[in-house]
Amino acid sequence: MTSSTSNARVAVIGAGLAGVRLAQRLGGAAVLIGEEPHAPYNRVLLADVLAGRYGPEVIGLPAAPGEFLRTRAVRVDRADRLVHCADGRVVRYETLVLATGSNPVLPPLRGLFAPDAHELPRGVHPFRTMDDCLALSDAIRPGVRAVVIGGGLLGVSAARALAVRGAQVVLTQQGDRLMERQLDPAASELVHRHLTELGVEVHTECRVRGVRQVDGAVRSVELADGYLLGTDLTVLACGVRPRVGLAQAAGLDVRRGIVVDDELRTSDPHIRAIGDCAEHSGEVRCLAAPALEQADALADSLLSPDSARPYSGTRALTRLTLHTGRPGSAPLDLAAFGDPEPRPDDDVVQLADATRGTYRKVVVRGDRLVGGVLLGELGTVGALARAWEADDPLPEDDGSPLLHLLTHDGGL
Known part of the structure; x- marks a missing residue:
C-alpha cells in the first residue's frame, strides 16, 4: 500500500460515462478515480458485448487527459478537502465531483x-x-x-x-x-x-x-x-439504486440520490454530483443521456462560470437497438424521450404500420414537443431530436408541424 498526496483542481470519483466525459472536457485539470479493474468503458453497450456483437475492448472510452487513479475512494474529508483512497493515496481537491453511479437492485x-x-x-x-x-x-x-x-x-x-x-x-x-x-x-x-x-x-x-x-x-x-x-x-x-454511501458518510444531503441544485452543487459548495448518483429537482434519472448532459453542463460551469447556463433537466433521447442475430434480419430501433402519455389538451399524432413493424407517436403541448416514441425505421429521429433538445417552437408546415416531423423522410 502506497501513501502519497496528489493535488487537483478537480477530483472526480467515478470512471463511468459521466465521470470520464467530465474529465475529458476538463483536460489536465482533473484527477479521475475509478475502482473497476477494467479501463473505463461504455456501460450502455454491455448487452452488445454479451451478445457477442462487440469485444470488450471495442466499448472502451477514450482516455481522459490528466491523472487516473485505479483505486477505490473510501472517505471524503470535507474540512480539509481530501479524498482518501483504499490504496493509501490521498487527493487534495479544490472541487470534488461525485460520479459514483448506481448499484443493481x-x-x-x-x-x-x-x-x-x-x-x-x-x-x-x-x-x-x-x-x-x-x-x-x-x-x-x-x-x-x-x-x-x-x-x-x-x-x-x-x-x-x-x-x-x-x-x-x-x-x-x-x-x-x-x-x-x-x-x-x-x-x-x-x-x-x-x-x-x-x-x-x-x-x-x-x-x-x-x-x-x-x-x-x-x-x-x-x-x-x-x-x-x-x-x-x-x-x-x-433496476438500479444510486450509490450514495460516500456522500452519506461525508454528511451531504441525500434523499434517493445526492441532492444537487441547478449548478449541480451539493449541500457542500465545493462538491458537485452528476450521473446516476445525483438527484436534481426530485428526480434520479439513472440513464446515459442525462448523465452525459450533466457532465457537459458541469464542465461548462467549471471552465466558464460567467457564461455557463444552469442545468435545467435532460433534453436528450434514449436510444436502443435490438438485433435479432439472424442473417439478413432487420434490427428493431427504438427512440423514446420526454413523456409519451398526453394530457387532455395535448395534440397527439400516431402513425403505425403493422406489416413493417414501425410505430411513431409524438405529443405536443402548445407549440412544444414534450414526448414521443419511435420504433422501427428512425428516419425522423434527427428532426425530432433537434426539436426536443432545443425546446424551440415547432415549425409550421401547412398547419401540421407534427406530420412534418413524422414524415419528412417520405413517411412510413
Missing part, C-alpha cells in the same frame, strides 16, 4: 441468500458491470436455460443478448408491459413481439416470489402462483 427473493451468506449463489448474475457481463458470457452455452427477472430497458437488453447466444430465455416482468418507464402500451407490444420472434418467452404481470437452490446453485425460479421455472442462469435486472 437485488430483490428480496425468498431463498436468494442463506442466513450467513454475503454473496449471490452460483447461477445468479446481476447485469451492471463488465465483470458481470464477462461472467455471464462465460456461463452461456447453446440451450442453457436462462430466466431474466425484470422487463425494463436492462432486462429487455439482457434477454435479447442471451437469446442471440442461443440460450432458452424466459423474461419475467412484474408490470403489465415491457419498458413501461420509456414506452407507451403500443410500443411495448412491438418490443414484446420482437422478443417473442427471437424465441424469448415473455411473462408480464408476473411476480417472482423466490428461488430454489440445489447444492449451492439456483436451479429454479418460483413465481407468485407457485409455478417453477427451471433455470441454469438467473439474471437480476430489477
